[in-house]
Amino acid sequence: MSASSPRSLHPTRLAESTGRAVVVFLVLPLVAIIPMSFSDTRYLSMPHDGLSTLHYWRLFSEPAWRDSLLQSVGVALPAACLALLIGLSFCLGAWQRQGNMVRLLQILMLGPLIVPGIIHAVAYHRALSFIGLFDSFAGTVLVHAIKGLPFVVLSVSASLSSVHPATLQLARSLGASPAQALWRTLLPQIRYGIAAGFIFAFVTSWDEIVVTLFITSRNVITLPKQIWQSLFLNLDPVVAALGSLALLATLLALLATSLSGSRLRSLPSPNTIA
Amino acid sequence: MILPSAIALGREFAGARFQIAPVRGLSVQDGLVIGSVLVLIACYLLPLGAVVALSFLVPVPGIGNYWSIFQNATVHAVVGKTLWISSLTVGLTLLLGYITAYALVQAGPVARKLMLAGVLLPLWISVLVRNYAWIALLSPGGIVNSILIRWGWLDQPVSLVRNSFGVVLGMVHYMLPYAILPIYAQMARIDSTLPHLARSLGASPRQAFIRVFLPLSRPGLAAAAFLTSIMSLGFYLTPAMLGGGKTVMVAEFISIQVTETLRWDIATTLSTLLLLVTGALVWRFSHLLELATAKPKT
Incomplete structure (x- = not known):
């Protein structure tokens, strides 16, 4: 409320400066890692004698870091595809259906987003050991896909909700085969939802650490797990380099979406729910 | 079947x-x-x-596990700590989140865009990296300590992480965007002339806020409270990394039962109870989620 009387000005000013301080607090650790990443020492510190890109090179040259990067891509890509497959099937199947059953199933599909990670960790630690997939590539992909599933369901059902209900019948009545109706009329209309779901599922897998810690051992070492392990040794500036790259990528993506207009902006962000 | x-x-x-x-x-x-x-x-x-x-x-069929959990003094301490840290962090997050959302509504278009970017940015950076940054900033040999000592504000380095302070700081930092966004989305919908109307009808600024603006923004606040409560109860990574083993909350306690003491009875019983509490919160308040997914106006 922009009350203009001088008496109410004071609390409003206070709120404004507190709000700004909170935003500074939010970005502070993100900004702080940038100078650390250019450190010229092997341990974590602000740069001493000069700036160095050493740690950025180490990310791609040291086997432990390079392999974990590759493993993370290798897990996140199939996991996101699998999440998309399951989520898209569900959304297309449940489209235009009402009733308590559908609502219940939708809530179940969002379960992996709501249930605390540690419970997933306990459950999958047990289940994957039971079926012999503990510390395996396949088991990790499966679990990551399940964790990414809610984001696919959220994005795809959001974009489906704005598709005209008679789209498929119309296409069929104009002579399209069922497959053509799906591929050429329905899917193009929800492609942004599909793309967003895929990206969110990918990022979920890329970031996943809590469950991964409990379902892997020496075989599967994704990037977050490599970070986790490195933190027990020392505060390696490689992590700062990694964070700075992630920050750069995020800023570029934010810039791209704000430039590309309203289409992408109308997509739901998974982070506003979880 | x-x-x-x-x-x-x-x-x-x-x-x-x-x-x-x-x-x-x-x-x-x-x-x-x-x-x-x-x-x-x-x-x-x-x-x-x-x-x-x-x-x-396990180890024997029956409800024995629940019986012994309720009598286990260690579990009591851990649950007590979890509730205490959770309520403190949720309270702090809601307070700061509300003020920040209010500042966002008040800000001009450019300042608002910048602030929103600052709120959204941390969501995309791995919580591991963020915790790493906090350790780097706040540990006794860290940057904040060395600055405070150089400026003569401190004689001895103080540890600001690997204790409850670090856990609260890290958790509030993690949860703030999840509080700010739904509150802001709700506040942005409030007709900005209403508080003025209240004022012109004779309400004091405080009355206009407490009786007009606050009730209208309450759905956003409720959604934020719901989201952050669920998060804080099951928080694992931040307490484990910034708590230094001293501030053990339920999730970390469960993990110790799985990886170190191999007490599956305690691990599964506590997991079930945590699942139950989360489920009950969702059951009771899931209608708030629709608001939480609402997109803030930019």
Whole structure:
């Protein structure tokens, strides 16, 4: 409320400066890692004698870091595809259906987003050991896909909700085969939802650490797990380099979406729910 | 057992408005729902169900595990600590989140865009990296300490992480965007002339805020409280990294039972209880989630 009387000005000013301080607090650790990443020492510190890109090179040259990067891509890509497959099937199947059953199933599909990670960790630690997939590539992909599933369901059902209900019948009545109706009329209309779901599922897998810690051992070492392990040794500036790259990528993506207009902006962000 | 009932289930809502191609009484649409739900059952509900089942089965069948959990002094301490840290962090987050959302509404278009970017940015950076940054900034040999000492504000370095302070700081930092966004989304919908109207009708600024603005913004606040409460109860990573083993909350306690003491009875029983509490919160307040997913106006 922009009350203009001088008496109410004071609390409003206070709120404004507190709000700004909170935003500074939010970005502070993100900004702080940038100078650390250019450190010229092997341990974590602000740069001493000069700036160095050493740690950025180490990310791609040291086997432990390079392999974990590759493993993370290798897990996140199939996991996101699998999440998309399951989520898209569900959304297309449940489209235009009402009733308590559908609502219940939708809530179940969002379960992996709501249930605390540690419970997933306990459950999958047990289940994957039971079926012999503990510390395996396949088991990790499966679990990551399940964790990414809610984001696919959220994005795809959001974009489906704005598709005209008679789209498929119309296409069929104009002579399209069922497959053509799906591929050429329905899917193009929800492609942004599909793309967003895929990206969110990918990022979920890329970031996943809590469950991964409990379902892997020496075989599967994704990037977050490599970070986790490195933190027990020392505060390696490689992590700062990694964070700075992630920050750069995020800023570029934010810039791209704000430039590309309203289409992408109308997509739901998974982070506003979880 | 599962397959026939899943098919029956599929048929039940086969009041479908479009049928792509009927196959033996089941439309493709039914098949899609049944297939995806079966995958969810096999890959998600079964592992979770096994945790619940185990809590009643190991080491001996019965409700003995729950009985002993309620009498276990260590568990009491851990649950007490969790509730205390959770309420403190949720309270702080809501207070700061509300003020920040208010500042966002008040800000001009450019400042608002910048502030929103600052709120959104941390969401995309791994919590591992963020915690790493906090350790780097706040540890005794860290940057904040060396600055405070150089400026003569401190004689001895103080440890600002690996204790409860670090945990609270890290958790509040993590949860703030999840509080700010739904509150802001709600505040942005409030007709900005209403508080002025209240003022012109004789309300004091405080009255206009407490009786007009605050009630109108309450749905956003409730959604934020719901989201942050669920998060804070099951928080694992931040307490584990910034707590230094001194501030053990429920999630970390469960992890110790799984990886170190191998007490599956305690792990599964506590997991089941945590699941129950989370489920109850969702059951009671899930209508708030729709608000939480609402997109803030930019």
